[in-house]
Amino acid sequence: MELVYLASWHDPFGDPQRYAAEVFRAWGLREHQVLLVFLRGADRRWRVVVRAGPKARLPENVEALRQRAELEANRARPGYAAVRFVGGLLSALGEPASARTGFALPWRALLAGGAALAGLFLLLRLLCPRCFWPLRRVRSVGGILWVCPRCRYTRAGWGRRPGGRRGFYP
Secondary structure (H helix, E strand, O other), rough: EEEEEEEEOOOOOOHHHHHHHHHHHHHOOOEEEEEEEEOOOOOOOOEEEEEEEEOOOOOHHHHHHHHHHHHHHOOOOHHHHHHHHHHHHHHHHHOHHHHOOOOOOOOOHHHHHHHHHHHHHHHHOOOOOOOOOOOOEEOOOOOEEEEOOOOOOOEEEEOOOOOOOOOOOO
């Protein structure tokens, strides 16, 4: 089964069912394809129509999914409602979870990405922004300075110290 999605603000026929049938025919959709149409009527409310080819197998609860998508499209955004409809359709068809959440990252990957970004930030904080050489920590009268041995770039230490970037704070 293949799903085709259409969202439109203009209904030339005044009937969402006829519009979906005409789009299905005009686009030359095949027997195993399903057309999901989100159509905004003259009353400024979204209508949802599901048009399936003769060989497309749809679950029994497709009407409940369509009604829920129509309700969500009018409450929130039609794109969000379409994603929820497709997720419900795939779960009703018994598709594996990896097929319906192909764009979602697992929490371990997000955690690893966050740790990598934090490590990169700390690494870049210890490198000179001009020549990317490691900075050396040097004590001075006014506090701690980070100095590049190559280009002599100097940065004040972190925190509030006498002579630091954030001024004197006893």
